[in-house]
Amino acid sequence: MSDWKTLFHKDQFRFIDHTNSIEPVTALDAFAVDDALALSVEKGASPTTMRIWTHDQTVVLGIPDARLPFIKEGVSWLNQQGYQAVVRNSGGLAVVLDKGVMNITLLFADGNKIGIHEGYQMMVGFIQELFADYTDQIKAFEVKGSYCPGDYDLSIDGKKFAGISQRRVKNGVAVQIYLSIEADNQARAKLIESFYKLGLQGEKSKFAYPTVEPNTMEALATLLNKPLTIDFVKNRIREKLTDLTKELQQNDLTAIEKEMYQKRKQQMIVRNKKALGDLFHE
């Protein structure tokens, strides 16, 4: 499957907007919801799905972050700054979520046929299309100095505004992107820079944590010099999906998906307790 649009041209496509809903309550719930949906899509109980979600004042950590020599100091400091820390289940390192950051999850089946690289390309293709009226300069490559650096960092003129991770559950795939829409992305980067300084305190570690350079990151609104907001992008996603898909369903989780979400949430709680110990608060 080389053309990313193929995924959107199926007979049915599902859109779930969780940006304003009371549930999922925290980012921990959000990752459990994506697991439930990945399984639902994998079983054929749901068509290919896009879910959008936001969470305020949260730092999502990767498992390697939980092994920082001074993780307790780092997370306590984040808490003091008003940020909740959650260990995600989709790989990667620390990223910041707040009211100006939109998360998009693309969920599809056939993970046995669609490789990891292709999964990422689908999200990259969609995001480039989403903002094609404004720019053709969105590029995917690792931005050194950004937080959670990876091959699928999205940037304009070398300034990163988004990062992508991927989780595979059976043959279900969840490709998750955070889009830093509203400023201030350098402030977000400074937060993570300080977190790593406190978490490492100059000690050498086996794992290579990023040395964050805030000037490598910028919000999309700043990069495009447009007053972009989460609501604007949300509407644009809905319009774009309406254009791309044959039949767009808009609904929430089914009863079976809610049941699976509760099971997956328990797994997330266990993971977070293991990783963060006393620092984790349900």
Add this chain to the structure above:
Amino acid sequence: MTNQNFRFTKKHEWVLPLNENRARIGITDHAQQELGDIVFFENGEIGDQLAAEDSIGVIESVKAASEVYSPLTGKIVKVNENLEDEPELINNDPLESGWLLEIEYSHPEELENLLSEADYQSFINEGEE
């Protein structure tokens, strides 16, 4: 050529029966190549009862996090503790020192449903055509 007793799944796990009710499980070389540099294996717990195809853990790499499934029904009896500090063993030596865990299996007939090395290689080659 690997040990002839290895059996494989289409989800890219391998099984090596150690005796009549105990088997070692890992992921294949193909799987580790697809995942890239592995940074963590979150294993199931010793004593966990599993049905075939239940999750036995999650492998996180720099590219993605993927669940791993038990090819057999049984109980987890041992985990590879070396992976705690050296998850890269899964990349470097997936069929030997990079094994994931051992289970006591209760349905030996399930081994019959798994692929031989030759069949597994054919399955991979089909996917790459």
